[in-house]
Amino acid sequence: MTSELSRRGVLRRTALVAAGVALGSPLLSAPAAAATDPDKLRAAVRAAQERNKRQLTGVSSTNGWEMERNPGARGHIYTRPVPGTPVRGVQVRMGDVETILVHAVRRFHYEIDELRPDDLTGWRSPSTVRKGLPESNLASGTAVQIRPGHYPSGTKGGYFPNQLTTIESILTDCDGVLAWGGHDKHSDESLFYLAAGPDDPRVTVTAQKLRTWNWNSPL
Template sequence: MNISRRTFLARTTVIAGATAAVSLPFSQYLASPAHAAGGFIEPKHVRDAARRALERGKRTRHGRPSPNGWEMETATDKGGAVWTRPVPGTPIEGVAVRIGAVETVLVHLVRRFHYEVDALRKGDVTGWRRPGEVRPRLAEANQASGTAVQIRPGHYPLGARGGYFPQQQIVVRDILAELEGVVRWGGDDKRPDESLFYLAVKPGDRLLDTVARKIRGWSDQPGEGAGGPVDVLSAERRSAAKALAREQRASA
């Protein structure tokens, strides 16, 4: 389908209004030399919409990063980077996470947990939390940037280990390896939190985008992705999972 450049830019502005804090900010878009390339000037309502989206995003920014380097947000579903997103195939009505590649990765993790570790119920998953509700020196503070989720936090107490059966832990390790190390399990931290899974890479990390594209690609392949058949005991997958576990434990 062919669309005019004017239509393309207008649509891009609408989409970017919901994802301004995920990729380049609108301020860069508006100042870009390509913005007026060839003498084209976007309609005033398009430029105004971009500016309004930028201002909405600014209002939710905390100004300080969470431990993994992503900026914390003061609110969710308010025009910033963190939104309540669905978790298809589960009873979870929605989880508040940073949209874009982070969302893709964390939602995939939650779905595989539900299918292969233990069935989840409504209320079992907590995503974003207000900066004032998290302990800034602990990994849980990554929730304030929308880059972490807790699965049944009351079931896996902070500081305790051994909350998973051996077979369950094998699946958890397989999920982390499938995500190529962009997510870390709180159970490997010096002060363990076995309910916590958080992003282990900083903003702009190319591996995160690569893994997200891989996951999205599975949606077009029957039997692939979360819910598809996975042999977590295969030699290749176990080897990758064990290697990553050693690496992430050593970096605690």
């Protein structure tokens, strides 16, 4: 376990790596010429609609975010870094969701147990998740699983009391926007997921608070 001071310092020093996501929206990627040429604009709209058909499912995960068929492909889910950890990257929904989930993963790494490169799972195909359970949020890019092999779905008791205290602290950081699968009726102690929907303003407010913490923390 590391101290609060050292944890905040690492988060601040690594925050710049993740900050670039705000400018990465695929909605802004159409050529500027399409805005002035009606034919090009119609073609761009058709192309976007075709991409959506290939990428989007029209089905929401249990928290209300739309599940996607593939990461990347000009959707909302991409492989994102987890700064300050050996994790190679995690496929999550970019922007505010990413900020919240990565915050939870980094606190886990520094305060519960150090992660190895393959300890983290993000997006999973909609065909591989149970639609009626919070694990479906993986398919919308709004959840991660930390060491799912260590904390199998349906079991409890995988953490020591001091580790559970840290998990509660992580949830407190996120003001009710983040949930832990260990609290669910069907327990999944590896699962952390967004408990707020895409129209809930708390998502943006919480993500901005976490970014501010990272920048303003003492070294």
